[in-house]
Structure formats: structure tokens, C-alpha cells
Amino acid sequence: MTGVNQWLRLIILFLVCFTIAAYGWFLLGGAKKEYIVTPQNSQYKIIDDSVQSGATTATLDISKHSVFLECDIINKAKWPFCEIAISLTNYIDKGIDLSTYHSVGIDIDYTSPLEDERVRVYLRNFDSTYANVNDPISLKFNAIEYSPGVDEGLKIFPLRNFQVLSWWIAENNIPVDKSSRQFDNISVIEIATGSYVKESYYAIRLNRLVFYGEWISESSLVKALLLLWVVTAIIIIMSERFILDKRIKHTEERSQRLRDANRLLYNKSLKFEHLACTDPLTRIRNRHTVTEWLEEITIQTKSNDIPFSMIFIDIDHFKAVNDTYGHGFGDTVLVKFAETIDKLIRRSDMFARWGGEEFVLFCPETNMSTAVEIAEEIRETIANKVWDFDREFKLTCSLGVAELVNESSDEFIQRADLALLKAKKMGRNRIEISWEHQQLR
Template sequence: MTEFVPMSSQGVFKKLILTMLVVSIFLIGWHHMGGANRDLRVTVPDWRFEKVDDSLQGGKTEVSIVEWKEGASITCRIVNAAPYPFCEIAIFPQQIGESLDLTKYHSVSLDIDYHGPLPEGRVRVYLRNSNPAYTDESDPVSYKFNAIEYAPGINQGPLTIPLKSFHVLSWWIADYNIDLDHAGVDLSNIVHIEVATGSHVEEGEYTLTLREMTFHGYWITEAELFKLVMGMWILAAICYLGYEYILVRYQYQVASRREERLRKNNITLSLQAKKFAALAERDTLTGVKNRAAVQEWVAQAVKQSQRYQRPFSVVFMDIDHFKEVNDTHGHYVGDDILRAFSHLVVEWLDINDVFVRWGGEEFIIFCPDRNIQSVTDLAETIRYQVESAHWSHDAKITISAGVAQLEDETPTELIQRADEALYKAKHAGRNRVTISSPYR
């Protein structure tokens, strides 16, 4: 089964940011171009139109009504018999008990023709809201009067009025002793709509025609869209952090497996042997390449790197005070340490790195396609692992290393620079890595 390898967090972050930008721009553009707009037109059969007059107040106004799909027209003769004579078109949802939530609508288009005895006659439009806090179903006047009054004229066409222009009639607030919490405009539960004669009327003939009533709103408001986009960004951030957590766990597991590979170094040595079997023989003690085996390969590798301008670097290592190890513990222990040291180093090499016993306790790692920073990190890692490892007979083992990157020079000059850097590391106190200056 193929092992799952998480993508780098940087790659995931770039893709996530790009995706979120595309989605955010699309949603904002969609809203700006009207994709979220919605209209509600008051028409038959969803709504029914009725005539209403002042007869319940003792008035004598007479009204007749003509209906069609988009609206209705009433003709009334107003008589000054009631305290407030009027006539109106009342509009109800077709289903009894149904109501309308206009909180997501921002305006209403009204096409009303109004003719009466007074010039510039005015009409009132009421959006009647029901709320248990103030509404008594047995009292029609207890439904809140969200109102607006204006002069529509004749044949003036539709007029779009913001719903925020509506206000609650002050006499209704006073008569029903409405508290401040319920004194403002409320469009959340509109049970019927009224188009009525205005505040000042005289006796005479009136014609009131409602040609169109359309509410304009949004499926999702700009504020709601902003919250949605912000929520998406927050969710994306949470997902990214979750991925980071998974990636850290994966890296921890990789590090654990790396420790396990220390016990399987013979497999790595076997793979190295297969890769370079045609190049040379191995050192009989440590099992790694010997000096003679890689000389021709190094020359070819250096030429290839210079021709294609690819980096090529070396790590020249020496076991510190190795003679004292042999003198103190004997050559058999020294040989065991050389073998164990070689096995340890192999565990930290890439597939293209070539590990060579150069002579005695000196070793070189040839690193195609690695720059100076990469091999310095490798040398520091090996130095730390050697210092931290448990060695035979509790011997204390450290190494010094010199690193160099190929310039315009021969393989011999490159190795010599790394050897000079190793010499500097020795004289600087050992157990350290020194970087060679560029060849001059």
C-alpha cells in the first residue's frame, strides 16, 4: 500500500488562499451584479383585493371595486359623516392566517393613480403588522400602522420607496399605549396591506387605482454575505491549522521511523552497494566505498556538475583522537567503532550521496546536487548524532568536518579545500564543522 505523504503546508496554504479569493470574489461580484436580488409582486391569485370604507365608523362613503391580476381600482363617493371619512383597497394573503416577512426587503415599487377633488391628492400606504404584544385579533385597529403618505399623481409610473421611509403613526402609539420596545417600524409579520385616501379629504368622487405593487429585497443581504465570507475564511483557517497539526504528526512519525532505520543500516548499505557496484570495490572493514573506487566517478561527476551548472559538494570528516581510542581500548574496539560510525553516517545520506572511507579514520561524503548550506546541515547532523551515540566500551567519540562546494576547480582542489577546512576545525577545538572559503 502506498504511504500517504502530506503536501507541504506552504503548498496547501497557497491553494487554500487562491481558492478562498476566487470564491470570495465570485460571491461579492454575484451580489453586486444582482444575483441575490429577489422581488415579490402582489398579484392574484396569491393575494386578494377588497374594498374598505368608513361604514364601521358610522360613515356613508360608498365604494365599488374592479380587480385584475396585477391590481385593483376603487371608485368611492366620500361623505363627511364619519369622524375620519376614507376609502381604501385592502390586500390580504390568499391563505387566511398567512403573513409576510418583509425584513429582507429594502424597498417597494408602487404604481398608483389617484384622482379626487383636491389637486395633488395624497394617498396612504399601510403595512399592517401583527404582534402578540399589542395585537388583539378582535380589534382590527390594533394591527400596527407602518405607514407612508405621498402624492402619486396620474400616469406617473412606478415609484420606488425605501421601506426605511415608513413610520409608525403617532396616534396609534398613543391610543394603544405602545412601549418604546414596540414603537418602531416592524415588518416581520405583515398580515395585510392597505392603500387608502390621504389625511385630508373632501366630499366628492375619488378614484384610486393600484396598478402595481412590488417589494424588492435580497435572498442574502450585504451584511449577511459579509458574515458568510468571514465565516468561510475562519473555517478555512481552522482547516489549515488542522492540516498543520496532521503534518506535524506526520513529521514526528517520520522522525520515529528514522530511528528505526538505524537498526536496519545493512539494508541501506546493500542498496548503496547495488547503485555503485560497477564503480569500485568496498572497504573491507566498514563496507563503504574505498578511495580508489570513486576516483573516476568523482572526476565524471565534477565535469557533469560544471557543464550543467549544478551544485556539487563534499564533507571531509575525521574521527577526533582516534589514536587514543586504539591505544586505550585496542584495535578491535577501534575497528568496531569505525564500522558503527560508517553505519550511522549511511542512515543520514540521500540516495545520491556517496560515502567513502578515504583512509584510516578519515571519511568523505560526495554530494551531487547539494549546495553548501545543505551539506553543512548534513555535516552538523552527523556530528551531533556521533556525539550523542552510545559507543562500544563507553568510548567518547566526536568528529570534525570540513565542507566545500565545487567552484571552477579540479576534484583534487575541491577535496583539498575541504581538507583545509577540516584542519581548521581540528585546530579550533574539534567536534565542529567548518565551511571552506571559495577557491581562488
Template sequence: MRNVQKITIGIVIVTLVILVWYHFHGNTKTYTITPDQFRYMNIDDSSKGGLSRSAINIKDGKAYLTCEVVNNSDYPWPYCELEISLSDSIFKGIDFSEYNQINLDIDYTTSHPNKRLRVYVRNSHPAYTRANERTSLKFNGIEYSPGFGDGATAIALETFQVLTWWISDNNISIEHASADFSNVPIIEIATASGVTEGKFEIVVNNIEFQGVWIDESTMLKGLLYTWLLLVMSFILYEQSKLHRRLRQSHLRAARLFALNQNLTEKNIQFSELANRDSLTGALNRHAVQDWLKDMAQQVRWGHQDFSTLFIDIDHFKSVNDKYGHQVGDDILREFVLVISSNIRSNDCLVRWGGEEFIVFFPETNSQQAMNRAETIRNIIATHQWCHNKSVTCSIGVAQMGQERITEMIARADDALYKAKGSGRNKVVFSPPPLQ
């Protein structure tokens, strides 16, 4: 047993270390584009017969592009842009496919009313990239308003779209028509489409791609499998121990094994859910807070009846004292399974604390709630429990009136107290307050 405890403590520590590492480091990786590493160039429509002129200046790790766009009938699409070459060849770029967003820290001033910029992350692929034809690089593009002095804007790469004219002009097949960032040799930042004239200044303070080192689901699956191995090892150990010490109790051992296996599967399913009680798998208080508010509102509006059962296991402390906490925990788990099997799918079973549980019944009036309470009380009393002894419960019932949820629960708790005071293994109803 000590070895199991040591292994458990060790895995808990390792799990916490992994989660802390993932929170602060594992969930973020960045790739920064700077003028020190890559070539920044200014481009305008003058090379295509236009009259626009631009200039670029690199200072203190920033790129300053100044531009005057001039309308010209000989070239109807005037523009200026800043081009960042990430490679000396258009066939070889950087793989950004494992990054999920780009952070653009750009200050933009312009005399033109259209204050948006176009950003193109150009991708290369043998299926469509042709030598000496830069327009054959895929246009993964987006247009946005960077503002001035607003800091970095985070843009998800999944929002980038491939320009339709590029797909049409290059006769691109469907498999290559979606955005792709697996081989990026060029990034372009250009004046907005439709700009015909004006003065512009684009200051690129920082460009950063951001992603994750390890996918969250992959990490959680790894932790889950580790804990599964620990749970299964513990089950095998307990099974061996029971066979040595309780050879005459084969039936109980088999039932406990089946119960533990069932609970293990449920705990694995709920291991990532913060709204489940770790011991029994029942919902906890936090899980039903918002739902209870909705139910209370439905009652206030007169749309439905709403009732609750406050359930307490009778003499549970004596069970722990006589049979030990391991058996007590088994009974709590089995108690939840028995009740869960005898309520509707839209009812809510909540572990309220210790051996106390609450069942919330929507669309249920007081008489229906009393009938269900009696049914549950009888099932509990006649069930064959894992320690081969009987178990009973006391139940307080209340239907919600024009009151708060906490007041209804308090009335059900008071009814439970009366049930226990009158001999236990009883159901007591608390009438709603007078309006």
C-alpha cells in the same frame, strides 16, 4: 507550492463567482403582491355612517378603485381605501422583516388638491392584536404622492412610522411602539388624511417588497475568513520550507515571519478597501485624488503650506535580480512600514508605482520638508533589512506654489532624477516656480 497555487486559483475563481452571483442575484429578493394571490377589497366610510361610496374592479392583474368622498357631519373623517388581505386570519400574516423596502407602482387621479395617499402595512402580534378588533393591528404607516404614470416609488420600510393615536388608544408598551413587519396580514391604501370631499381613482399596478438574500457584511466576512485560512496556510508552508532550507538563518526567518504576520493583519483590514495597494498596504493614487484637490485649494487660498517627497529605492532592480522577487516584495512591504512609522498621522504615504513612493506633507514648508526627507533617508540607510543587506533611497523635495498638483509632483520627480544622477542616497530640493 503547486498545490498552494491551485488552491489559490480555485478560491479566486469561487470568490469571483460568488461576487458576480451576489451582484446579479444575491443582493435582491422580491415578494410581489397580486390580485391573483390575495383578496383585494374596497372599503369606505359608509360602514361607519358616512356618505362616501367606492367600487373596485380587478382587470389584467391590476386593481382599479373608484371613490367619491362626501363630507358628512355625522362622520367627520370621510375616506376610501383599498384593502389587501394576505391571510384569512388577522393573527397570521407574512413575515416581511427581512425586506428593506416596498416598491409601490400606483397611478392616482383626484379632483382634490391633496394628491397624497396613505399606505398602512398592518402587523399582528399576540401582545396587542385582539380577536375581531381589526384596529388592534399595528398601523405601520406612511403618506406619499404617487403621481400618475411615474412608475414604481421605492420606499424604505425604516421610514414607516407607527401612528401615535394607535399607540395611545391601545396603551402600547415601548417595546412594541416601533415599526414591525414580522407578521403582516393586511395592507391598506387610503385617501389622504384631511380629505373631506372629491372624486378619486386609485390604480394599483404592482406592489413589491424587496430585500436581500444574504447580508453584504455576512458574505464579505465569509470570503475574508476563507482568504485568511489561505494566507495562514501559505505562511505555514513558507515557514516549513524556510526551516528545511535555511536552518542557519533563524534570525531572518523569525523576522520574516513576524513581518508577514503583521502584513497579513494589515492586508485583512484593507482587503475591502479599493484605495489601498494590495502588496504594501500603502495608499494608491486614486485614494488621494480628492484630498489633493482640497490641499491645492488650501494652498491657493494661502491657508497652509504643502510639500511632497518623491522617493525611489536605489538599485532595486539588482535586489530583485540577486535575491528574487519574493525578497523584493518583502523589502517593499518593510519599506512602507518603516516610512509609515516615521511620518505624522495626517501625512499621506502613496505607492506611486514600482519602487517609487510619494509622501505628501500638509502644513509643511520647504525647509521642514527637507529636514524630514533627510531624516527618512538616514533611517532607510541605517535600517537592518530583511535580507541582511543595506538599502538606500533617493528623494526629490518640492513645496507647492501657485501651480497645479501635477506640476508640483513633476518638480519633485525632476529633483529625484537629479538626486539619482548625482550618486543616489541623496535629497534634492526643487524650488517653486517664479510667480
């Protein structure tokens, strides 16, 4: 159950962190996007009252950073005007979807004979239910009028402020469900002189035209995060149900296997025997188990003339570790030390804690030279290992190696122990070898 709870806590922690990160990203503007209309991604042209037999003349100057329209309004047509028409695409029926944008920024300098005179801005939308590619007037007029002045900079308008022109609705007999503003297929943007102009000189300089939006709205983000939590909760519930069913089935099978009380007692006795043979701190074999085993293997080795070696291992300056960092940290060092060596040894080797910071490694069917190679690998690994403690820490060990000759197990142990003592006296972090009945002098 502990493993499941830890797994569940990690999932919840991930969801909390992801939710905070996603919403923080949104609040910091990560979801914002812009669509800037420039001469590089669109086409500009003049439209004036000449299509209505008017006499207005106009010129258009397109530079890298602005578009400048000059026109002389002649009061001949019924509705004299001039405008900049911006085609966003090459095809009138395949425009740009601006429905995911919420505002438009417009920077216009407007020169006219009247102070605070307004310009008209149209976002023309194509929809096949009411528009015809051969009739430009059939495109929907999403319109605003405002007074841009001169050198007043960028003005930002929410797209919800645009209104569909009533005359266009009436003239094209538009149904109610299509009479509201629409920005999902804008193919043309028009910037025109005001509704009531007089015969005079007019100029429109378009400095900047940009649409502001978000890749995902706040409400959509919240819904997506909520959906993520709900889906995760459903998956967790289903997973726990599956695990619970599996455990119930496993418990039933185990109960069936353990029906016999004698079998249960036998299993418990095996468990107690294992605990008696295991060092409670490092979880490797203890000295008591090795002593009994060593008597038997020593006799078998000498009878069959098979090589058998022993490596005594001692952690250097371990007392200083306990004195400096405390016995709790010292216990952690012993556990990590034992785990590291246990991963290096062969399956045939016997590794045990001899006592305190001393460990012993018995290597059956191993001669002295091979044992020394094993000892050197252990010494080098310990000396070079980067330990995952909560402080910088270096660790070394000293090793004594002996190969069994015609001697008892006690004499064998004593020789390896003397070799270890010599390694410590010779400066530590080294290996010393005991040859036959060599004694320390």
C-alpha cells in the same frame, strides 16, 4: 512538503476564485429578489367609513393587471375615507415576512378634487404581544403618505421611511421596544385616501405593488466569506499540525530503524544500484541491465524448452520530431511513449529503453502468436491515442517480433532488429515477424 504546499496553494486559489465569484454574483444582482402583490396571490376588498356610521359609497373593480377603487366621499362620519385592503394570506395572524426586503415600489393613479393630494399606505404587522386576531385595529400601522399623481409610474420607497402612527401607539399602550416599524409578519396592506378629504369623487387605481430585497445582504455575504476563510485557515492549521506530528513520529521511527550505520550504507548501495539500472529519462530499465538479464533467461529458456519472444519498438520519424519541436519536446514524447506502453504490458514482461527512440519488450513464456497480439495492441494504442501535449500531435511506431529458437541472445536480438528494420522500410506503423533465422533481403 512539496505536496502539502501544492495542496495549500490549490485551496487558496479555490477560496480566491470563490470569493471573487460570490461577490461578483452579488454586485451583478444575483442576490436580488422581488415579491409582487397581485390579484392571484392576495385578496382585495373595500374598507370605508361605513363602520363609523358614515355615508361614503365605494366600488372595486379587479382586473388581471390592476385594481380600481371608486368612491363618493360623503362628509358624514368624523373621519370620512375609503381604501383598498389587501390580505396577503388567509389568516390575519400568519402574514408574510417582509423584513428581508429593503424597498417597496408603488404605482398608483390617484384622482381627487385637490391637486397633489396624498394617499396613505399602511403595512399592517401582526405580533401576538400587542395584536388580537379579533381586532383589526390592533395590527401595527407602518405608514407613509405621498402624492402619487396620475400616470407618474412606479415610485420606490425604502421601508425605513415608514413610520408607526403615534395615535396607534398611544391608543394601544404599546411599550417602547415594540413601537418601532416592524415587517416580519405583514398580513394586510391598506391604500387609503388622504388624511383630510372633502365631499367629492375619489378614485385609486393600483397598477403595481412590489417589494425589493436581497436573498443575502452585502454585509452578511462578506461575513460569510470571512467565516469561510477563517474556518478554512483553522482546518489547514490543524491538518498541518496533524501531518507535522505524524512526520515527526515517522522520523523518530525511521531514525530508530536506521541507527545502525552499516544498514544505512547498505540501503544507499541499493539506491545507487537502482539508479544504475534505470534509464534516467523514461524511468524504465536501461540496456545495460537487460543485457545481463537476457543472457541468463536465454539459457534457462532453451534448457527448459519454454517459449520466449521479443518485440523491438521504434518511434516513427522521431528525428523529425526533434528537428521540428526541439529536443526538449522530444524527451517529453519519449517519456509519454514509455509510460503508455508500460501500462499495457504484463507484470512478467521486461520493458527497457534500448537507445534513442528504440525500446525493447521481452515476453517470457510467450510464443510468437501471443507476442504479435501484444505488439498489435501496442501499435494500435499508440496510433489512436490522443496525447496531452500542448499541440496537436500524432504518433506511430514500428515493431519487429521474434521468438527465441536455438540461438544466442545476440542472434535473437539481431533477428528482432532486422524485423523492425523491415517494418520501417515497408512503410512504418506496422508489425513485421522474424521466423527462426530469416534474414532481411
